Amino acid sequence: MLHQLPESLQDLAAANIAKMEAAGAIPDEPRITSTIPLVAAASDFVTNSCSENDSNLLHDLCTSKQLFEPSTREQLRARLQEKLDKVSSEEQLLAELRQYRRREAVRIAYRSLAGWADLEETLDETSEMAEAAIDLALHWLYTSLTKRWGVPRDEHGNAQQMVVLGMGKLGGHELNFSSDLDLIFAFPQQGETDGKRPRSNDEFFVKLGRQLIGALDAVTVDGRAFRIDMRLRPNGDAGPLALPFSAIETYYESQGREWERYAMIKARCVGGDYTAGDALTRDLRPFVYRRYLDYGALEQLRETKEMIVNEVRRRGAEENLKTGEGGIREVEFVAQAFQLIRGGRDANLRSRRLMKTLYYLRDQGILTPRSADELIEAYRFLRRAENAVQMLADEQSHTVPQDPVLRARVALGAGFTDVHNFEEKLEHLRAQVHDHFEQVFSSPQVENAPEVQPSTATLIWNESPSNEETITRLQEIGFEHPELLAERLRHFHDGSTVRSLSTRGRKRLDCLMPLLIGACAQARRPTRALERTLDLVDTVARRTAYLALLAEHPMALSQLVQLCDGSAWVARFITAHPLLLDELLDPRSLYEPLGRASLEEDLDYRLSQVESMDLEQQMEVVRQFKQAQQLKVAAADVSGAAPLMVVSDYLTNIAEVTLHRTIELCYQHLTRKHGHPRCGEGNNQRLAHYAVVAYGKFGGLELGYNSDLDLVFIHDSCGQAAVTDGQRPLDNQAFFSRLAQRVIHFLNTPTPGGIVYEIDTRLRPSGKAGLMSTSIEAFYAYQLHNAWTWEHQALVRARPVAGDEQLCQRFNKIRSEVLGLQRDSAQLKEQVSSMRERQRREKGSSDRRLFDIKNDHGGISDIEFIVQYLVLVSAHDHPEVVRYTDKIRLLRALADAEQLSSVDAHRLANAYRSYRRRLHQLALQDEEMAVECEELQPQREAVTELWQRIFNNNQDH
Incomplete structure (x- = not known):
């Protein structure tokens, strides 16, 4: 095998093999003898670990067959637990942790360098190895400390355990070979220990945290197990080592900085009380992921990246695989930018694993397939190269050495026998990564404003000229009635909204306004367009992420101006629902309303992102769906792409899909509580069904943008034994009336997202005095014997729009008979x-x-x-x-x-x-x-x- 190595590495590999052979460290195993030259050439760490530290290590790994197959999470934990079960002192604990880490690190490095493990296996096992060490060491230390100080308890006497949050690559199951571990220590509640001399929970968990850091990080004769970094905790080095959940939540709610949102994307429990830890990360999710689309994250990440670039330049570390131009951090920033922007509305973007996120961005069309594939390829290559650098000597380095021999060794560890091919690939992929990074993070330029001299628009807003100058400049770039517009701009510029903005918010507004003025100058009616968009900006200015969205995306700004110019209703609609600004990002989909099947697919997907029991969030999702789809119809309408009757068809489809899914959700919530409605006796017992009938414009397929829904609820329950079959049974009439009330509440109740539709049920039998839901028999009798002529007129436009198909057919027969x-x-x-x-x-x-x-x-x-x-x-x-x-x-x-x-x-x-x-x-x-x-x-x-x-x-x- 030596002759297959690069010539520059053959002597070095031979020397390392000779050293291992002298120690009797190489088993007589064909799979070892065929790969040992490659491993010896690529890693002094493996060579020295098996010759100087433990000459039986490779023999043991071969005999146990652990070297030849991946290790699961359970296997990694079991091997360490077996060692810790025999530990009786902290000194032994430290020794066993270090020997465990060395043994598993050799195994992981050997499999990677020999080509037996892919990147995902290497990253995952490295992460699981570290997590096992954290959790099992913590358990041993906790047990030991409670024997001396007592068990920490909350005010109700419940035992408290520490939670260890793993941040960064440990949290993402992507730990590199020689990485330090970024940790945060927390505990659920305040209280004190139950020992003879009670200690506060703060004191107990700070002590426990220090012991855990020492167990993993202290340098002994066996080296150290893992470097521990606690600087990501609240207030960094100045903050307490361990905090109760309430203090952590308060910190992030009131003081959390943007870079901490970025850091918290990957946070997960890696030790201690996993149930409590998972609850903590769920509670912190609103800090990380905003409910709205947070395009301000681009600006924040851009600034963070700039700080990293400056530090890299200061250190002369441009070739750093992690932080250098086109490095791992830039791939991470691209993925995590979209996570921060969209993760509040798309649960699939909350993954802690970077490659899973990139695949999802590709599949959803957020990144083009080419961009995503190139980023994925580059990330794999860069991470393999990074591991190869670290496997060389188990050092926390991220830079390919300049020494030719060391450089050839890293290339070999990354899978390249030709160092020139490695370098060309490295340079090519880093250039691609940086290009994609720049496309996502490039700063918006005022020059993007179409056909308008940016200096003029900038002067109008930023230079605060005299009123006469403003009028002249507005007139120069095409605004009619500039006197009134100049006054309006001045009033907004000096008004309370702008004065109340933070420094960052004012910066975003000052970036946006020249772009907005320039875009409006190109509209068909410039003054009207600017007046309408100013109403929107005035409304959303305090939520500066919306300003960032428009400033970052000239295309979205252009679409906004075009729509506001074309329709006052659209302008008012977007102003009332600024979440819709996200819909402006892709003009291809903006002007193409969805058909019925696609509407159902879209709403089902949105609802799949929220918990099935979370009715409040489901209400918000349905509102966002209806508003987004209605905006698409309006955009197609204003642009002339959709004729009037087609517009009504689109709006009717949106209403039907919305109503159908709403009824299903409300029905599910009711049946969980009361069971399903059943009627009949003995062998004739059956499920009772419901249907919803649309009247008025909804029934007549004539919906407009502001139309309410005239609905009548009917059911087919009959007989004496008509109750639900749950633990809290309910009379069927009451069940179906509650169903109707819940549907109305779901659609009609104002929430932060507005309402879905106004619901009118006055056309039901007996109007306001009638039951909220009527049996089909009672409906039939009423129509035959009690209905007024105007009610039969209304029946002309009535049609079933949801519910049981057979019941809908019965209604149609009754309608035909009555008419x-x-x-x-x-x-x-x-x-x-x-x-x-x-x-x-x-x-x-x-x-x-x-x-x-x-x-x-x-x-x-x-x-x-x-x-x-x-x-x-x-x-x-x-x-x-x-x-x-x-x-x-x-x-x-x-x-x-x-x-x-x-x-x-x-x-x-x-x-x-x-x-x-x-x-x-x-x-x-x-x-x-x-x-x-x-x-x-x-x-x-x-x-x-x-x-x-x-x-x-x-x-x-």
Whole structure:
């Protein structure tokens, strides 16, 4: 094998092998004799450990077969526990820990250098070895100390155990071969020990922590086991060695710095009370991961990286594999930037393992496949090279040595027999890493503002010129009515919002505002665009992460300006829900609303990120989903990519998916508590079902952006024995009423994320006086015998939108039967006509110069009443006219049944579309639903003429 080594390493390897042979350290085992030249050339640590420290080490590893297969977490712990079971003093403890570490480190290094272990195995076993040493040493020391001082207890007498948090690469199961261990010591609660001389829990755990550090870090005749670094604890070296959970939580809540968020990403319990430790890391999660998208993290990480770069330059350590340009730290920063930004809303981004995070970023399209694959390849290479450097002499180094022989040895340890190939690969991958790092972390440049001289926009905001200068500059770059705009900018610039900002917040605002002014100058209506976006900035300025998002992403800023320019409603919607700013980052998806199946997939994925029992968080997720999808529809609408009727279809799909999942969640929460509703007796017992019926615009597939949902809840429970089957049984009627109430509460209750939909249930049988959920039999009887004509009119637009399929079919049959009842046409005409007239008086415009598109003579309500009357009067003889619930298809069905001429049906359909389109435009601009009388005069005349023809209404109009 020696001849297969690089020529420069053959003599060195031969000398190391000779030393091992002289000590009798090399077993007569083909797998050893074939690989020992490679290992001897790459590692003095292995060579010296097996010849100078323990010549039986390799023999033992071979005999036990532990050298030839990976070791599990349980095996690593069992081997150390077996040694510690025989320990009776701290001196023995220290000796056994060091011998254990040496033995396992030799095994891990040998397998890695021989090519028997991949990188993941090496990192994982190194981490598990360290964790076993921490946890089992802590247990031994805790037992010993409690014998002298007593057991530490809280105020209720519960025994307290220490929690050791592993930070950095130990927390991520990615420990390098000779790494130090970054630890934090904590304990659950204050109290005192139960010994003869009670000690406070603080004193006990500080003492225990010092003992643990000494057990692992002290240098003895056997060396040291692990270097321990406690500087990541609250307040660093100036802080107590061990703190109660409450103090740790208070510290991070009130004093935690941004770099500590970065450090806490990988924090996990590695010793002591694992249950309490896991609870602590969960409680600290809100400090690490913000609920909103935190693009301020980019700025913070950029600053942290800059400090590292300056330190590297000061030390002349540019070639450092960890902190140098294109090194391991830059790969980590890229992954962890997205974790900090998005981890609050995506639980899959909270992984402590870096490669798992990179794979997820690739799979979700957050990083391109090429970028992610290159980063993963580079990370693997750099970590193998780092381990090869450290396996050389078990030293905490991260730099490939300059000495040619040592450099060749590191290359060999990293899997390269040709050092030049190693160096070329190293240089190439580091260049790629740094390029990806720069793409993520490059500072935003004012020059990105489209076609506007940045100096002008900067002067308008940052230089505080006189009012006359501001007016002149605004006019120069295209703003109309610059006098009013200059006053508005000055008021905002000097106002309370800006004055209250922190130094960092003001810096972000000063970076954003020239970009915003420049982008608005390129809008179709610059002044209107800037006024609307200023409202948004004023609202979100104190949450400066939103300012960072817009400043960091000129594309998002451009989309925001375009949407606000196009629609006052969209501007107000984003201002009310600034979490939606994240949706602006990808224009490709922003203008492509999702279809029904994709909506379901998206909402299911979002809900999968939260605990199944966390109703409050589920409510927030559903709100974010609805708002995000509605923004996509609005963006497509404003841009002209989606016609009106398609917009309503999209909005209806969003409502149906939202409602369907909401009902499922509420049903699950109720059944956990009360069991499932059952009815019937004996062999006829069955599950009782529910259905939800949509009325009004929802039922008629005509939803707008601000539409509420008219809902009726029904069920098919019947019989005497109708109760749930849980430990806390509930009458089925009460169960389904609670289900309806929970659904309404879920959708209708204001939360930090707003509401989902306003819910109106007044169309249920007997209105407000009726039951919240009605049995299908009671609904049928009510419709036949007690319903008013207007309730049958409402039934024309009713359709099931959720629940049991068979129950939905039963409802449709009842609807068809009720609508198909034979009616007195004269009486029906009088009832419909008088009802419409009363509505006109109550809701119509009082200004004769304006036309209320919905409520005035010849408006949408006239079309609705005409259609409803014709359906009710003709359905007995023409049941096909009740098949659909939307106006356009109802008109077509009436024409096909010859209940309306095709000409009249066409005229009404065209008028209806024109009205809907105009109402839609007004809604997007947040304007009143009335126009000048002359604007829609032809459509109004056509509708009025047909109304008079049908109802013989000769009143003035």
